[in-house]
Amino acid sequence: MLTRLLNVSRILLIVLVCQASLFAQAESTVWNQWRGPQRDGTVQGPTWPATLGEKELQQVWRVELPPSYSGPIVSDTAVFVTGTENAESEVAYALDRKTGELLWKTQWEGAMTVPFFAAANGSWIRATPAFDGESLFVAGIRDVLVSLNAKTGEEQWRVDFVEQLKTPLPSFGFASSPLLDGQHLYVQAGASFIKLDKSTGEIVWRTLVEPGGMMSSAFSSPMVATVAGKRQLLVQTRQKLAGVDPENGDVLWEHDVPSFRGMNIQTPVTFGDSIFTSSYKNKSWLYEVTQADGKFICTEKWENNAAGYMSTPVVIDGHVYMHLQNQRFACIDLTTGERKWTSKPFGKYCSLVAQKDRILALDERGSLLLLKANPEEFELLDERKVSDDEAWAHVAVSGEDVVIRELNAVSLFNWAAGGEE
Structure with missing residues (x-):
């Protein structure tokens, strides 16, 4: 009897280990929110090559789009991106991960002009969406949060914080990226910090309330x-x-x-x-x-x-x-x-992603940098121009794919594709 119980325990342990391994592999292929699944800019999966040449990192596809500052979201089958069209409407797109083919497009009225230096490159949609496997949650610049069916693009619910909370339109727009955690979303919107039910958009609680206006438009994203x-x-x-x-x-x-x-x-x-x-x-x-x-x-x-x-x-x-x-x-x-x-100067902005002792940095000038995380000296392993346009959105790394949202396009590169004989 004891032997049988031990054997059953061993089998259950093996099953659990296999399931955990498969789950970890599945997680490594998804970039589901701002700065990745753990929201810390770290990447699991295949080890990156030591150079950024076309043999090691090959462009698979590129699709031109309206401008955006939002980072791309990557599922197993799709790349989700946003844009501001004709300075009038905000648009969410789902593109086939393998080909870049358009799967769906959803848009709504939403545009404003931000003040001062923030408008230097355009008043485009800013926050990076969040994805839970079924729904895509998109923050619109006019302080709205929209839930979309990730397979069809159909709108499921919408929260207009200005209308619902009677708060002023944020001067710099909705810039803080939504945080996805379990069954809830957390956003810095409505001149405050808010928890919402992700299924319905219902506000659960609201805290850190500000008076509104110029100083209430949060830029930083929660974690x-x-x-x-x-x-x-x-x-x-x-x-x-x-x-x-x-x-x-x-x-x-x-x-x-x-x-x-x-x-x-x-x-x-x-x-x-x-x-x-x-x-x-x-x-x-x-x-x-x-x-x-x-x-x-x-x-x-x-x-x-x-x-x-930034x-x-x-x-x-x-x-x-x-x-x-x-x-x-x-x-x-x-x-x-x-x-x-301290290094020599580079661009005005760099989004940083790390894997072990390497850092992949997307420079605002359209250059991709590969750095060695060496505390003794600045060590640039390689640099490659990946866009003639500016690149203000955060780079996404999912499995062997590197997704780069240029100001007016999105490109998918693959670490392994160029290395195949």
């Missing part, structure tokens, strides 16, 4: 992390960093983040129980969160004069690799706050 023993939502508003309880919306802790005109744009990144962030024309900080008797306290561990801007950094082996406001890359030791090196 989930376990900090100080508590799973919580990390939210960076225009003026502060906060931890929010996902169940009830209670603000667990908050800390002011100095910034120039509220330019807190990066998504915060974690290092143990600490959170790293940086703001435009200011500095970089590491904030530590502790808990005692059920109360959370956030304190500054160190600061560094490295001034970040590019969210990646964390590798206790070091943060970031792109600065002065267009240079920098590496900072997260334990000590020491800046290890």
Whole structure:
């Protein structure tokens, strides 16, 4: 009897391991939201080659589209992208992942003109959608959130935060990318931070409410992390960093983040129980969160004069690799706050994706950079021009595919296709 039970246990263990392996493989082929499945800019799957030549990375297809700042979303079979058409309507597209063929197109009225320097390259749709395997959740610039059937493009529900909450139209538009977590969506919209039921669009709770207007248009995107023993939502508003309880919306802790005109744009990144962030024309900080008797306290561990801007950094082996406001890359030791090196200037913006000790960076000038995550020196392994147009959207890496949303097109490259004999 004991032998039979042991054999059954072994079989169940093997089945569970196989299922976990298949699940991990399936997950590696999907890029379902801002900065990827874990929202930390890290990539699993096949190891990247050491160069970016046409033999190693071959363009499979390219489709011209209306302009957009939104990053692409990649499922097993499709690439989802957005655009602003004729400065009047917002459009969501589903393209066949293998061929780039149009599967469906859905559009709605939605356009506005953003102020100041933000309008320099156009007032296009900004936030990156989220995808749960069945629905695509798209944030429109006029503070709306639209749920689409991912197979057909049919609209399932829509929330107009300006209309429903009677809040002002955000000056810089809906720029913060929706966070997908289980059965809920979290958005910085309606001059606040909001939890919604992803099936219906119903608002569950609303917190971090701002008065509205110029300083309420959040740029940074929220993420989930376990900090100080508590799973919580990390939210960076225009003026502060906060931890929010996902169940009830209670603000667990908050800390002011100095910034120039509220330019807190990066998504915060974690290092143990600490959170790293940086703001435009200011500095970089590491904030530590502790808990005692059920109360959370956030304190500054160190600061560094490295001034970040729009590019969210990646964390590798206790070091943060970031792109600065002065267009240079920098590496900072997260334990000590020491800046290890600073590179020569590149473009105004770089989206960063990491795999082990390599970083793939899409430069706003249309160049793709392959960096070695080396804390001792800046190490550029290769550089390749992948677009004659600007590239402000975040690069997506899914399995062996690299998807690049240029300002007026989307391209799919494949790591392995060019290496086949």
